[in-house]
Amino acid sequence: MNALATLPLDPQTLRADFPILATTIHDNVPLVYLDNAATTQRPRQVIQTIVDTYERRYANVHRGIHWLSDQSTDLFEEAREGVRAFINAPAREEVIFTHGTTESINLVARSWGDANVRAGDEIVLTVMEHHSNLVPWQQLAARTGCTLRHIPITDDGELILDEFDKLLSPRTRLVALASVSNVLGTINPVEEIVRRAHSAGALVLVDAAQSAAHMPTDVQRWNADFVAFSGHKMLAPSGVGVLWGRRELLDAMPPFLGGGSMIRRVKVDSFEPADLPAKFEAGTPPIVPAIGLGAAIDYINAVGLANIHAYEDVLTRRAHTVLAEVGGVRIVGPALEKKAGIVSFTVEGVHAHDVAQLLDRQGIAVRAGHHCTMPLHKRLGITATARASFYFYNTLDEINLLGRALADAKHVFRRR
């Protein structure tokens, strides 16, 4: 009990809020969910908020002159305020509800990109980006003739900032990077990147999908220009995401999707766009997922992001120790103090898919493959990794089980 007393939070108490974590699979093997970088699970509080909304307070938002629509609109806008406070945005109007990180990034690439980027301009990305922060810029390059540059990484998976400086020029229009790598777990120095990018006159978009639920997001401290993240990686339903942008940038950008809600006035052959945030929220938005995101933020705030980050560090340290004991395991990514709760690895002689399949037998859910980062895997010289990713409801016992199951997996393959 001493060890527990020293932990930054009590995972057992929190686990009780997550019905799915009590699941047993494969004839009574307890589920060990270590795929949190793909998506987290939801606590009862979020699930109940969804149920309550649908059962008592659901109608379309910003539409009706009727009581139910007011109820729904209030909840939806409360959620927006919850997001604003969560990321310390200066104004609620700067918080755009999208359907996920991918749509948020595409919104910027389409709207800001098409209006501001020309042939000869440059967009700087990193080698470790998720495909969702690569492909929209490749599409922008195809439309505009701009050039993409990539900040290289060290063998340990850290950005090489000296090389970044060399990539920056008056042609650089935007730097887009992940705050935390979804494979390496690398915590990137966002503030420093922003400082250098702004000195060169470039804007910065931060893909915060892997950090929003795990460490504090302060868009003003980062001094970023756009920040994107998803609800489903932070206890909320899938189908809702956020784009935060500086008001003056969002105001100057043309609308992305056209349709209802995003207009002030429509004539047969023209329209006037609505003010923020409606301008970027065409059609019926993800109403209940957004309200669920509000509840998820309340839950995360109650646990405390500082506690979450500190506890994930405990889990990650244990994971590194346990995997080293297995032998023949190569962990990709930087030193512990520079990474989040994501541990990607290869096992000598066992393909990542076989690792995942064999771990699944013991109830352990990990991801295997390239995790939507094919260029990063090419850089690392491997085709696939297995990835264990943690959240506050994981336990040290589960990490120990991961180690034992990996040792068993190695034994399945006899002669290698």
Place this chain on the structure above:
Amino acid sequence: MPADEEEIYQEHILDHYEDPYHRGHCAHPTHAHEDDNPLCGDEVRIELDVEPGGRIREAYFNGDGCCISQAAASMLVEHIEGKDVGFVKQFSAEEMLKLFGARLTPNRQKCCLLSWKVLQSAIFSPVDGGGPRTADGKGNATAGDATTGEVKKP
């Protein structure tokens, strides 16, 4: 532990993975093809030495990937060696899964079927200076049609 999943790592399959049949290259390939499954990185190349009459004198595979993709390729080249190209054309995806033996989830069926798809293309892919345009000299027939959801290289 689930019996159906456990089957994947049964002796017969591990034998093919760790001690494969004809992993390597034909001395005189007449037909060859390779492909990968970009989602997981599995790669398989198949080389055939087809006699003028259409009999597959020799079949080899090479590649890299998970146990299922590589064991399946080994089983497949062993299975079709000595058979006619017509037999390969008739050999369905379903039969391939049956040949593999273990029950597979849809995701892992793709691993198993990679070599089968490569083989179906290989019989239509003469090596430069090698045999006729198609392995049995009968023109482009039905083999490609039998594939379902084929993953093409981008």
